[in-house]
Amino acid sequence: MQNFAQTLFDRFNADWDKLTHAEIKSLIRVKSKTTIPSVDEIDLSSRQRVKLGIDPTGSEIHIGHLAPLFVIDIFARTGHHVDFLIGDFTSKIGDPSGRVSERKILTDADIAENYKTYVQQVARFFDVTRWTTRKNSEWLSKISLADVIAITQQRNMASILQRDDFRKRMEDGGLTQAETLYGLLQGMDSVALESTIEIGGLDQLLNLQAGRELQRIHNQPPQAIITTPLLEGLCGTGKKMGKSLNNYISVNASAEDKFGLLMSVPDNLLEQYWTTFAYLFESELTALGEFIKTQPLEAKKQLATYFVAIEAKSIAAGENERAAFEKKFSKRELSDSDFQIIKVQKGEMLLDAIMQSGKFKSKGELKRLLASNSIRNIESNLVISLDFAVVEPIKIKVGKLNFLAIEIV
Numbered sequence: 001m002q003n004f005a006q007t008l009f010d011r012f013n014a015d016w017d018k019l020t021h022a023e024i025k026s027l028i029r030v031k032s033k034t035t036i037p038s039v040d041e042i043d044l045s046s047r048q049r050v051k052l053g054i055d056p057t058g059s060e061i062h063i064g065h066l067a068p069l070f071v072i073d074i075f076a077r078t079g080h081h082v083d084f085l086i087g088d089f090t091s092k093i094g095d096p097s098g099r100v101s102e103r104k105i106l107t108d109a110d111i112a113e114n115y116k117t118y119v120q121q122v123a124r125f126f127d128v129t130r131w132t133t134r135k136n137s138e139w140l141s142k143i144s145l146a147d148v149i150a151i152t153q154q155r156n157m158a159s160i161l162q163r164d165d166f167r168k169r170m171e172d173g174g175l176t177q178a179e180t181l182y183g184l185l186q187g188m189d190s191v192a193l194e195s196t197i198e199i200g201g202l203d204q205l206l207n208l209q210a211g212r213e214l215q216r217i218h219n220q221p222p223q224a225i226i227t228t229p230l231l232e233g234l235c236g237t238g239k240k241m242g243k244s245l246n247n248y249i250s251v252n253a254s255a256e257d258k259f260g261l262l263m264s265v266p267d268n269l270l271e272q273y274w275t276t277f278a279y280l281f282e283s284e285l286t287a288l289g290e291f292i293k294t295q296p297l298e299a300k301k302q303l304a305t306y307f308v309a310i311e312a313k314s315i316a317a318g319e320n321e322r323a324a325f326e327k328k329f330s331k332r333e334l335s336d337s338d339f340q341i342i343k344v345q346k347g348e349m350l351l352d353a354i355m356q357s358g359k360f361k362s363k364g365e366l367k368r369l370l371a372s373n374s375i376r377n378i379e380s381n382l383v384i385s386l387d388f389a390v391v392e393p394i395k396i397k398v399g400k401l402n403f404l405a406i407e408i409v
Contacts, residue, residue, distance in 0.1 A: 002291060005302040005318065008278040009309045016077045021045070024078050026281045028226065031071050033202045036209075036225040042197065048080045051195035051223070053136070053186060055087035056114035057106060061121050062248035063258075063307075064231035064241035067276050068199045069126060071228060074279070075197070076130040083193050084131040086115050089140040090185050121251040124311050139192040140185055151184060154217050183207045187214030190223055197224045231276055236266035246361060255308045259321040260401045262304035263329075267296040270303065277307055301325075329400075334378070339405035344390055346408050351386040353406050354398060366398070374399050 019027075021044045029039050042048070052072045054065075076082040091111045106114075122128060183206060190198055190211035198208050205227050212222035230240040233247025241248045249261045265273055270292045274280065280288065292299045301322055309318030327333045344353045351363060354375075360366055369375055370386055377384045378395040395405050 002287065003302070004274070004278075004288065004291065004299075005306040005309065006315060008280070009306055009315045009318070011279050012310050013313070019078060023281065024074065026283070027074050027279050028071060030275050030280050030282055030285065031067070031074075031228055032226050033229045034205055034225065034227040036212075039226070042224055044078070044080075048075060048196045049083065049194060050075045050080055050197045050199065051083045051085055051190060051193055052199045053085040053087050053090075053189055054118065055091045056111055056118050057091055058243075059114050059117045060243070061118060061251050062241055062243065063251060063277075064233075064248065066122070066125060066251070067228040067231055068201055069122060070277065070279075071199050071226060072131070073126050076127075082131045083195065084128065084133045085189055085193070086118075086133065086135045087186075087189075088112075088115065088135045089137040090182060090189075093182050093185070124251065134193065136185070136189050136192070140188060143188070148181070148184075151188075151214070151217070152181075183210035184214065187211040191215055191218045191220060194220060195223045196221070197226060199226045199228070202227045202230050229272065229276070232269050232272060234261065234264050234266075236269060255312065255317065255321050256324065257401070258311075259304040259308055259318075259325055260329075262307055263300055263325065264400045265300060265303070267292070267300075270296065270299050273303055274299075277303075277310070334403060336405075339395060339403045342404055342406045343409045344406060346391055347389050349386070350384065350388040350390055350396075350406075353390055354386075354396075354404065357398075357402070357404055359398075359402055369399055378403070 024044055025039050025042070029035075032039065050072055052068055072082050072084070088108075088111050091106055091114075119128065119133070186207045187210040189195075191214050195211065195215075198211055200208055205225070208223075208225045208227070212225070215222050233239050233241040233245055234249070235245065235247040237247075239245050239247060249258055253261070262273070271285075271289060274288060274292075275285075304325070305315075305318035305322045307318070308321045309315045312318065328338065340357055340359075342353050342356050344356070351366060354360065354366055355363065366375070366386060370383070373383045375384055375386065376397050378397055384396060390406055390408070393405070393407050395403070397403055
């Protein structure tokens with residue numbers, strides 16, 4: 001059996017000085033969704049200026065946010081200049097991509113704190129000392145109204161309103177003029193940094209194209225664009241990972257929780273998760289696909305092992321989490337500390353008792369878990385009804401990660 005976890009952990013920690021340009025481009029293609037122009041046309045013999053911008057609009061990030069960072073890491077580790085751009089100025093507008101409503105206005109203190117925690121979380125996986133960190137307030141705060149007017153005179157509204165999200169919100173009367181300027185400001189970042197490549201999630205494609213447009217206006221060669229797929233969430237419904245949908249894995253989660261949550265990734269998403277977080281060559285995708293198809297459970301365990309290992313910088317840490325998971329879940333060797341204690345009155349319905357745990361958004365969510373046989377009596381491993389009246393202590397498993405000890409008071 002091939003040990004992808006060990007092989008790809010070793011590659012993650014290897015010295016990449018001897019990688020050929022063809023191998024580097026292969027790594028990039030595996031992680032790319034859209035490239036303008038093609039990856040083959042990027043000249044890796046010249047030192048590229050690679051840009052990735054983030055707006056620190058929240059203090060907690062999830063693992064889906066890491067996807068484009070793995071791409072800039074490829075460039076940084078192979079000798080190219082990387083600008084890790086903090087949008088402290090643009091955060092005051094907020095990226096409108098995919099939004100159905102305007103983002104709330106952040107204070108300077110909010111932005112500073114979010115930036116600090118963001119970098120701390122990212123540094124768990126990447127050597128951020130390889131990157132040059134910049135803030136776009138350095139130049140955007142100095143642009144005059146006359147400068148903005150001059151630029152907007154060279155952009156027509158048709159190109160701006162080709163965006164579906166803008167058109168829909170404009171029809172509803174909820175689109176602000178400030179938001180229509182967001183792409184322009186992001187483009188000005190590329191001009192200021194003289195970027196030759198910009199990387200972002202697929203939902204950033206139109207903003208990245210604005211950078212090419214603004215660079216042409218300023219007589220700069222237009223930057224290449226590389227977008228990464230939007231990581232699908234744990235629910236497997238096609239929705240991207242996000243906190244609002246509760247289908248995410250927080251970067252701040254414990255190693256135990258990360259391992260357990262990765263074990264809940266639907267089988268059909270395993271290849272997407274592997275290609276997002278591991279450095280794979282195109283030639284390895286067939287073997288990976290066959291491994292996932294024939295041994296999905298093992299592929300999932302190795303994925304979780306690998307992910308924990310690259311954060312801890314120790315394959316032993318990943319293997320230890322795997323052993324603990326198998327002991328707890330496969331062999332059902334649970335200790336009292338694994339259970340959340342819920343105290344109820346005798347005769348209370350199990351549905352109401354479970355809701356007291358605070359782990360579930362609605363009774364409807366619990367009913368869906370019941371429909372998938374995911375609420376079980378620990379002792380018998382039998383599915384248990386939510387209409388069950390609790391008359392004596394009982395230990396149950398709800399979903400894949402929640403263990404409740406219900407006691408009578």
